[in-house]
Amino acid sequence: MNLKDYIESGLLESYMMGELSDEEMKEVDRLAARHPVIGQELEKIRKGILTYAEATGNRPHPDVLRAALKTLQDDQEDTQTGLSKLQDTSENRIKRFPVWYVAASVLLLVSIIFNLILFRKLRENREEIRSLTNQRTLLAEQVETASLKLDDAETRIAHFTNEDNIRVRMEGSEISPRSFAHVFWNKKTNAVFISVDNLPEPPHGHQYQLWAIKPGQSPIDAGIFDYNEQIQKLKVIKGDVMAFAVTLEKEGGTPHATVEKTYVKGFL
Amino acid sequence: MSPPTQNITKGNSVETDIVHYLKTRDKKALQLIFENYGPVLLNIILRIVKDRPMAQDTLQEVLIKIWKNGQSYKVENGSLFTWLTRVCRNAAIDKTRTKDYKLSEKFNTAIDLVNIAELAAHEEGTEQLYMRQMIDQLPSVQQKLIDLAYFQGYTQKEIAKFMKMPLGTVKTRIRLAIRNLRSII
Numbered sequence: 001m002n003l004k005d006y007i008e009s010g011l012l013e014s015y016m017m018g019e020l021s022d023e024e025m026k027e028v029d030r031l032a033a034r035h036p037v038i039g040q041e042l043e044k045i046r047k048g049i050l051t052y053a054e055a056t057g058n059r060p061h062p063d064v065l066r067a068a069l070k071t072l073q074d075d076q077e078d079t080q081t082g083l084s085k086l087q088d089t090s091e092n093r094i095k096r097f098p099v100w101y102v103a104a105s106v107l108l109l110v111s112i113i114f115n116l117i118l119f120r121k122l123r124e125n126r127e128e129i130r131s132l133t134n135q136r137t138l139l140a141e142q143v144e145t146a147s148l149k150l151d152d153a154e155t156r157i158a159h160f161t162n163e164d165n166i167r168v169r170m171e172g173s174e175i176s177p178r179s180f181a182h183v184f185w186n187k188k189t190n191a192v193f194i195s196v197d198n199l200p201e202p203p204h205g206h207q208y209q210l211w212a213i214k215p216g217q218s219p220i221d222a223g224i225f226d227y228n229e230q231i232q233k234l235k236v237i238k239g240d241v242m243a244f245a246v247t248l249e250k251e252g253g254t255p256h257a258t259v260e261k262t263y264v265k266g267f268l
Numbered sequence: 269m270s271p272p273t274q275n276i277t278k279g280n281s282v283e284t285d286i287v288h289y290l291k292t293r294d295k296k297a298l299q300l301i302f303e304n305y306g307p308v309l310l311n312i313i314l315r316i317v318k319d320r321p322m323a324q325d326t327l328q329e330v331l332i333k334i335w336k337n338g339q340s341y342k343v344e345n346g347s348l349f350t351w352l353t354r355v356c357r358n359a360a361i362d363k364t365r366t367k368d369y370k371l372s373e374k375f376n377t378a379i380d381l382v383n384i385a386e387l388a389a390h391e392e393g394t395e396q397l398y399m400r401q402m403i404d405q406l407p408s409v410q411q412k413l414i415d416l417a418y419f420q421g422y423t424q425k426e427i428a429k430f431m432k433m434p435l436g437t438v439k440t441r442i443r444l445a446i447r448n449l450r451s452i453i
Contacts, residue, residue, distance in 0.1 A: 008443070010439045010440065010442065010443045013417075013439075013442055013443050013446055014424070014439075016308060016349075016418070017311070017417050017418060017424075017442075018308070018311060018312035018315055018353055018356075018357075019423060019424060022350070022353075022354055025346065025347075025349075025350040025353060026345070026346045026350060029346040029347040029350055032347065042349075044450055045446055045450075046304075046305075046308065046349075047450075048446050048449045048450045048453065049307060049308060049414075049418050049446075050304065050307060050308075051399065051449070051453045052403060052414055052418070052449060053306075053307035053419070054396065054399060055396060055399030055400045055402065055403045056400065056403065056415075056419075057396065058307065058415075058419045059306055059307055060302070060306045060307065060309075060310045060324055060327055061324055064302070064306075064324050064327050064328045064331070065298065065299065065302040065306075065328075065331065067328050068298065068328045068329075068331035068332050068335075069295060069298065069331075071328075071332055072295070072332060072335055124340075127358070130358055130361075131354075201434065204432065204434075
């Protein structure tokens with residue numbers, strides 16, 4: 001693994017932001033244990049944030065710590081006075097009451113201790129259930145993403161194998177040589193589908209638009225589409241189409257194609 | 269030999285010190301956590317509890333929990349920060365289930381106004397003023413990004429939407445902002 005790339009990926013900043021899941025954080029910890037440079041980087045980020053907090057006064061209020069310490073102090077005192085009271089009374093009673101009373105007290109004490117142990121165990125279990133629930137949610141999300149991807153892939157295969165479809169591969173133009181996309185034009189229904197294979201993310205406020213080109217006519221609007229959804233149904237186009245092309249247009253599309261912004265184009 | 273109490277500048281040994289104090293049941297652990305991790309933990313809580321006073325309450329509960337469960341922390345299971353983050357998230361989720369929180373959600377706007385007043389009333393010392401000037405060298409967009417991501421509990425996705433920037437740009441700029449911040453301090 002290239003440590004430099006890893007450090008520059010922004011993942012460590014997200015870690016300190018609290019944006020990673022428990023599992024992802026543990027993965028970072030494992031790597032940090034193996035590569036000290038990652039641990040040092042994390043420390044630098046934390047200290048940067050801390051200095052920023054000092055400078056802007058954007059810190060938790062000091063009362064938060066004070067109040068927490070006071071609560072703990074009070075708890076401790078309560079337990080101590082509680083215990084000494086218990087001792088006093090039991091001593092008095094031992095003098096006044098017969099052996100069975102002592103036995104009952106011992107039993108009670110044992111039962112209290114047993115309850116405390118059970119209570120602690122219960123709390124641990126609850127903690128575990130919570131962490132398992134978190135993991136389950138995460139898995140469910142992953143399954144959902146995977147099944148969406150599968151749906152997309154299946155739709156694509158269906159279009160590729162449909163014998164009624166004319167398939168047109170549109171290759172990247174000079175302004176975007178690596179781009180490509182497919183058009184499926186159904187001979188029976190004349191419906192046009194686009195398969196977005198590789199188009200760059202459009203700049204803010206812009207959208208891609210598909211055009212059908214017929215000989216001797218200006219390009220005919222075949223619909224606007226989202227660059228990040230793979231298969232989309234667009235308009236119905238009839239007649240003597242010789243080519244399809246995609247241009248980048250203002251959001252919402254335009255009636256006249258901006259030809260110099262042609263990203264991909266393909267002939268039938 | 270016992271480790272020093274104040275160790276904000278001395279490297280990852282802060283984590284070692286805190287773990288040591290937790291194991292030996294010394295309350296200095298809480299003080300060090302508060303000083304060194306307080307702001308980042310509050311931010312993590314704010315991502316869930318969207319109300320600053322309640323988030324501070326939650327942080328207080330977190331400190332108490334840390335003290336009570338400190339011995340359950342194991343270095344093999346991940347870093348101290350990862351453990352602290354988990355405690356914060358659980359406490360924050362618990363908080364959102366309380367009646368108080370549900371009520372407060374309705375009055376959030378009013379509370380925001382109080383917050384602004386509270387921030388405005390905040391006074392700055394000389395040293396703080398100096399650091400403030402250093403930080404003001406950062407471009408204001410970068411200050412805004414650090415503020416939203418590390419102090420206001422916003423996710424990078426929310427920031428992208430709010431600042432009308434692509435998510436990738438938000439990530440790169442936050443990284444750049446942190447690097448700049450480190451180079452000026």
